Amino acid sequence: MRIEPSRLAGVAVFVPDPHRDERGLFTRTFDAAIFDDWLGVPGAAATFVQDSQSRSGRGVIRGLHGRRGRGEAKLVRCANGAVHDVLVDARPGSATFGQHESFLLDDNDFRHLYVPPGLLHGFQALTRTADVCYRIDxxxxxxxxxxVAHDDPDLAIRWPLPVTVISERDTTAGSWAGLITQLH
Structure with a gap:
């Protein structure tokens, strides 16, 4: 497994090395020792306490979601299908505050993101169905x-597909400007 940096501070992309043969494939999707070594904190992987999964249809957008207080760290991967995954840095004082970055997560190379506390997260399903798995601390x-609204004009995030479905919560989400006033 190799680790690729992101341009957002503290974000990393973990890239497994799937073994493929006539049966299909086998891949390691998480390795605590590699994670702890990258983060530089022995035992950090043990802080994850919950695994969750969502299933979405093509065009569905979930997010942009985050947490107040000390936030939450998470590992995000797409176990089935493909998603356009977006992170927004909402950490006041961060060198990349207010910036966003997009990632393709899919069931071909099994990349997954480490999302540190203080970032907003959202994604759009690119395939008929997409299963996203979250490991949360x-x-x-x-x-x-x-x-924050997925189409907030201050963030100007470009989503690759027309939106097919979005939850009521996400439809009525606040603005980036409104969140900034809550953070300071």
């Missing part, structure tokens, strides 16, 4: 949820 507390 904190239990969910709805009182800490924050959301």
């Amino acid at each position: 904190r239990g969910h507390d709805p009182a800490e949820d924050v959301a």
Whole structure:
């Protein structure tokens, strides 16, 4: 497994090396020792407490979601299909605050993202179905949820497909400017 840097501070792309043969493939999707070594914190992998999975149809957008307080760290990967994954740095004081970056996550190369606390996360399904898996370091507390509209003009994120479905929560999500005032 190799690790590719992102232009967003603290974000990394973990790239497994699938073994493919006539049966199909086998790949390691997580390795605690590699993760701990990259982060430079022995035992950091053990802080993950929850695994979740979502399934979405082509064109569906989920996000942009984040957490107040100390935030949450997560590993995100697409186990089936493909997604256009987007991160927005919402950490005041970060060198990349307010910037976003997009990543292709799919079931071909099994890349997955380490998303440090303080970033907003969202994705759009690119295939008929897309299963996204999340490994999270904190239990969910709805009182800490924050959301910014996927089409916020200040962020100007380009989504590759027309939106087919979006939740009511995401339809009524706040603005980037509104979130900034809450962060300071």
